[in-house]
Amino acid sequence: MDNGKKPQDEQELLENGYKKYCGDRIDVYFNKCLCVHSGNCLRGNPAVFKFGRKPWIITDAADAEEVARVIDTCPTGALKYIWKTEKP
Numbered sequence: 001m002d003n004g005k006k007p008q009d010e011q012e013l014l015e016n017g018y019k020k021y022c023g024d025r026i027d028v029y030f031n032k033c034l035c036v037h038s039g040n041c042l043r044g045n046p047a048v049f050k051f052g053r054k055p056w057i058i059t060d061a062a063d064a065e066e067v068a069r070v071i072d073t074c075p076t077g078a079l080k081y082i083w084k085t086e087k088p
C-alpha cells in the first residue's frame with residue numbers, strides 16, 4: 001500500500017463487523033454500522049456501489065484501482081479494501 005494508511009488486517013475487519021465482497025485483485029469490506037449514507041461511493045462509481053441491489057457491491061465491476069480510489073472517498077471508514085496482488 002502506498003496511500004499512507006496502515007494496511008488492514010482481514011481478520012480484524014471481519015471481527016469488527018465488516019462484510020467481505022471478493023474481487024479478482026482487490027477485496028472490499030463494508031461495515032453498515034459505520035455508514036452515514038453520504039453517497040460518495042454511489043456517486044463515485046455506480047457500477048460497483050448500488051444500494052438496493054444484491055449484492056450492493058460488485059467489486060469487479062470496475063478496475064481495482066478505481067475501486068480503491070472511490071473507497072478512499074468514504075468519510076467514515078465504512079468501506080475498506082485489501083489488495084490481493086501487488087499494484088502494477
Ligand code: SF4
Nearest residue numbers: 035036038039041074
Ligand atoms: S461513502 Fe461510505 S459512508 Fe458514504 S454511503 Fe458509501 S459506505 Fe456509506
